[in-house]
Amino acid sequence: MTVPTTPAAPSAYAGPLxxxxxxxxxxxxxSYEAWQEATLSLPGGGTRSSIFVHPFPLFIERGEGKWVFDLDGHQYQDFVSDFTSGIYGKSNxxxxxxxxxxxxxxxQLGAHTxxxxxxxxxxxxxxxxxDLVRFANSGTEANILAISIGLEYTRRKKVVVFKGGYHGSVLSHFGEDDGGDLKVPYDFLVCPYNDISGTRDAIEQHKDDIGVILVEPMLGAGGCHPGTPDFLxxxxxxxxxxxxxxxxxxVQTARLSTGGRQKILGITPDMTTLxxxxxxxxxxxxxxxKxxxxxxxxxxxPQSIAHGSTFNxxxxxxxxxxTAVQKILTQENLDxxxxxxxxxxxxxNLHTSQNAIPFSITGLGSINQVHFHPSTDGSQTQSQTQMRKEGLDLFYFKLLEKGYWISQxxxxxxxxxxxxxxVKAFEKAVIDSIDQVYACRTG
Structure with missing residues (x-):
């Protein structure tokens, strides 16, 4: 069978990948056959960009506990947990x-309960x-509604967001280098994350127009980089x-405690989205x-703002x-x-630092992100970007071979x-996979 492969410039990692x-x-x-069939009715064979895998995604047949099972009879221990939403496992x-x-x-009752x-x-x-809360159907919806009511409340137009921020499928701010994305057409001002001085400078000339400042206490899809307490x-x-x-x-950091990261830090925003x-x-x-x-x-x-939606x-x-909040999402379980x-x-991180291996993991608590940075000088050339992607992709496939499921x-x-x-067994598999990828550096 002919399989599309990731185009890559020649490097030490291209061949092994x-x-x-x-x-x-x-x-x-x-899975390949199912994906080919899916491309006939779904662009790219799917309806959720974040779970697409190059060269093609696995198709999962079922899940049980901490496991997922694919169409080809393989089972994987699930360490992506549906991008933090699957905190309960597959069959609680x-x-x-x-x-x-x-x-x-x-x-559906179509009434209050x-x-x-x-x-x-x-x-x-x-x-x-x-103080008061409204329900919606996704984190994306929640952020759109929070922004909208914030602007209505302040009677202003501008929304401050941050580079690397992700607030839903139409509210991402990764930058031009990360591909195209759709945005709700708010009047955005994109500021530097974890840089309060740079943020102040950026908004100075717009401060009378800024109605909302929207921030993740830790960048999620932007790489699991925690906001510093001083910045927040x-x-x-x-x-x-x-x-x-x-x-x-x-939406993600709420799992760090029963009151999210705001409770841990003692910093209270005006609004929160979940x-x-x-x-x-x-x-x-x-x-x-508030x-x-x-x-x-x-x-x-009589002048209230309407907010409907069938499935709210x-x-x-x-x-x-x-049930989840009362019986499962306890402080003891989260801790x-x-x-x-x-x-x-x-x-x-101790292993990689002691052995001078250019992998690291960032995050907080149970949410983490693997990074590969082959350039020691921090350069962001096209070849370095490609090499970084190749190394991460290779790491992903090494973990799959060992029976572990993470995001690509x-x-x-x-x-x-x-x-x-x-988790200890997974830790060993991660370290072994990192070592295997890094061993490719000599070609």
Whole structure:
């Protein structure tokens, strides 16, 4: 069979990568056939760009616990956890029981339910910044709505975001070098992340027009780079000075504690956006904040802002989310998971630093990102960029061969099904794979 391969300029990693891609194709003929068939009705064979894999993606047939199983009969331990949303694993019995019972009450009721207000109360109690909250269907939706109501509240037009930020499928700010992306046409001002002085300089001439400052407490899709406490506190101070609404996008970082990273740092934004795992495995988004902002949606007032959407309070999502918050997303469980992630990251980084290997892992707690930086001088030439991609791709295929599933871009996310022994075994596999890739440097 003919398989598309990643085009690459000649380098020490190009040859081994081509071999790895060929072996990958030979091991996965059924996935390849399924992908070819999918391209007839889906652009590129899929409907979610973040999970596409070069040269073609594996097609997963089912999941169980911490495992996923593909069409060719392989099983992989899942260390991407659906880009942090799959924190419960594939078949949590507590969630399964709650969802099964909820099915008996009807799929869509089209009305208020008690569960809706109970879940809202739980989120308000957890996050210091949330007095009132509204539900949506994704983190993307939540961020769009939070921006929109922030601009409505301030009566301003400009939105400050940060280079490398990702706030959903139409709100990414990676830069021109990372390919095309769609953006909701807000009036954006893109500022440097973790640089409060540069941010102040950038907004100085626009400060009377800036209504919203939107930031991730840790860049997620932008590489798992944590915001420094000084930077995030500086944004809090800056928002107060210019009268802007500060929004923390905690769609990913909410898993760092029961109140997200804002609770850990003691920095309270005006609004917070949530998503992913708070739906208990179903599509979910939420945005909340100060009472005076969120009250603009209060339908008791004749001039209130309308916010509809059929599935905002879907009964299955509400009961799954409430069950997850009350019974699974406890501080004890989160602490255990995040400690395992911290230890994993520190141990791998210790190995690479002691052996002068140009791999590193960044992140916080149970969310981490592998980086390969073959250039010792930090150069960003086209050949260095290509080599970096080749090294990461090769690392991805080495881990697959060992039975571990991560994202091709290097994102690693733990889930509650994993034990300390699982993470230690994965740590060894990561170190072995890094060593194998680096050994290719001599050609």
């Amino acid at each position: 081509k071999v790895a891609q060929t072996e990958y194709a030979q091991r996965n003929p059924r 019995p507590i969630l399964k029981d709650a969802i099964t019972r909820a099915l008996d009450n009807g799929l 008690k569960t809706e207000s109970l879940l809202a109360s739980e989120l308000c109690a957890r996050f210091p910044s949330i 506190q500086g944004l809090r101070d800056l928002a107060d000075e210019i009268g802007a609404v500060l929004i923390f996008d905690e 998503g992913k795992f708070f739906g208990g495995g179903f599509a979910f988004g939420a945005f909340g904040g 009472r005076e902002i969120m009250s603009l949606f209060d339908a008791r007032h 309070n879907s009964p299955l999502t509400m009961i799954a989310g409430l 255990k998971l995040n400690q395992m992630g911290d230890e994993f990251r520190e141990n791998v 871009r290097g994102l690693i996310s733990l889930n509650f099904e994993m034990t300390r022994e699982d």
